[in-house]
Amino acid sequence: MxxxxxxxxxxxxxxxxxxxxxxxxxxxxxQSHWADLSVAEIVVGQTKSDLTLTFPTGLTAFADDDRNGKLSASEVRTHQSQLQKFLSEQIRLVSRNDRDGTLTSVQPFDAQPSAQATLPTNLPIAPDTHSTLRLTYTWTQPIQALTVNYNLFLPGVSTASCLATIRQDQRIQTFVFSPDNREFSLQPSAWQQIWSFLGLGIEHILxxxxxxxxxxxxxxxxxxxxxxxxxxxxxxxxxxxxxxxxxxxxxxxxxxxxxxxxxxxxxxxxxxxxxxxxxxxxxxxxxxxxxxxxxxxxxxxxxxxxxxxxxxxxxxxxxxxxxxxxxxxxxxxxxxxxxxxxxxxxxxxxxxxxxxxxxxxxxxxxxxxxx
Incomplete structure (x- = not known):
């Protein structure tokens, strides 16, 4: 027995x-590390901020009409108002005194060659499951002490993250957003940066x-x-x-x-x-x-x-x-x-x-x- x-x-x-x-x-x-990963670059101006975002297209499946895993220029134009509303709720850029930036434009990155030339770094090469958009936020007054609230994550995925680079004047800072770490302010403590990249390393090996x-x-x-x-x-x-x-x-x-x-x-x-x-x-x-x-x-x-x-x-x-x-x-x-x-x-x-x-x-x- x-x-x-x-x-x-x-x-x-x-x-x-x-x-x-x-x-x-x-x-x-x-490509397994890309599955739930986004990459963002935020260039902060005086009254405007440009956010170039590479993200899993599934997060905006309502705009992917042909279901090919990529948002085309025509799909972005067709769903412009929906994308603006959705992304403005998920990604908030807040100046001092709680002045939210207004998301005035959502465009496919490859449709903006002149804007592409102004970016200080190259975008990552993402797999076919991701799309890249350029978001423009504007304020009526000069930006002061910018804070980024990032909530664009795959639901229920604890390993989701967004690797962000934020540039303002001569300052360049990096941060990793995650479901447990959703807010970033310019001039964060060194511990914020340590913990964000520490978590990314653990996720990368697991x-x-x-x-x-x-x-x-x-x-x-x-x-x-x-x-x-x-x-x-x-x-x-x-x-x-x-x-x-x-x-x-x-x-x-x-x-x-x-x-x-x-x-x-x-x-x-x-x-x-x-x-x-x-x-x-x-x-x-x-x-x-x-x-x-x-x-x-x-x-x-x-x-x-x-x-x-x-x-x-x-x-x-x-x-x-x-x-x-x-x-x-x-x-x-x-x-x-x-x-x-x-x-x-x-x-x-x-x-x-x-x-x-x-x-x-x-x-x-x-x-x-x-x-």
Whole structure:
């Protein structure tokens, strides 16, 4: 009876894990960070502010008539009044004495070549699920002590965020809006910036399925706490180095190369679990492949062009957030795998999971290289 129960438990676990791996495989890791992400750039003038916003089109589905995931110029014109009303309620720019700016114009960004030329930075390259609009807010009196209230988030999605750059005269500030952090005032405290980028780093690793599978693959071979600490430390040092170098523009590789290489690191480490007998020296592999993963971590920070004046603090906070998320993942995986060692079918379990990860890595490699 006990043997039959263990067999059912084994089959149930394998079925669950198989479904989980299929779900992960169906995700698109190279765009997974964009799923609930927006990017904003606000240029503050004397009585006018221009806000260039790249956001998930699903938030304004009422205006996407052809349901292609992009708002066209004609769709923006057709739904101009609806978009103005909706966006003015979700994004408020408030001057001192509670003087709200009036949203006077909502236009597709590519329909404004002259305005595009005035923007001090390049917009990020967003996936087909996002649209870019240019919003203009005006005041009857000069803007004083501007505050931004941002509420344009996917409903019920705690990981939703908006990476914002705010420019006024010679001042440039960065901030990450989230459902728990919806208000920003010019000249915020350093702690506001630290916490916003810390949260972004945690979210980035927790939604980075490729990085998670790489870490799990490293742990599947087993080993004690000492070997685990060596591997995690080596991976951390390596990806922190290339993350910093990439964001500082000292190292640059085509994103497609980086994403394809990350997929291959997952394939190799998972496949190595079949023939490698010991974790001794595996920290060297974690270090080498960590250099590649660091370039992947840097992608989102490179795309939003963080101003140099705030780069060091933003980078350090983001990196720390990545490490906090990584420690959480490794701890849970390590404790779970240690408990499984008590099961007689544990060696088969590790092989099945490694095989599944190899297949997912190969699928991602093909998608990223040829799609």
């Amino acid at each position: 006990k043997a039959q129960w263990l067999q059912y438990l084994k089959l149930g676990l394998l079925s669950f894990l198989g479904a989980l791996l299929l779900w992960i495989a169906s995700a698109t890791p190279s 939604t980075g399925y490729d990085h998670i599978l790489f870490l799990v693959s490293l742990l599947l071979l087993g080993g004690g706490l000492k070997s685990l600490l060596k591997m995690v430390t080596a991976f951390t040092v390596a990806h922190s180095a290339t993350l910093s170098l990439a964001v500082l523009d000292l190292v640059s590789l085509p994103p497609q190369w980086v994403e394809s290489a990350i997929a291959l690191t997952i394939v190799y480490v998972a496949a190595e679990n079949f023939w490698r007998k010991s974790v001794k020296g595996r920290w060297q592999l974690a270090f080498g492949f960590g250099l590649i993963h660091g370039l992947g971590f840097a992608g989102i920070l490179q795309e939003i062009n963080i101003p140099r004046v705030h780069l060091a603090l933003s980078l350090a906070s983001f990196n720390l957030g990545v490490e906090i998320g990584q420690v959480a993942i490794v701890t849970i995986a390590f404790l779970g795998l240690r408990q499984l060692r008590k099961m007689p079918w544990e060696p088969y379990f590790r092989r099945w999971i490694s095989a599944g990860i190899v297949l997912i890595g190969l699928l991602w490699f093909v998608q990223r290289t040829f799609a």
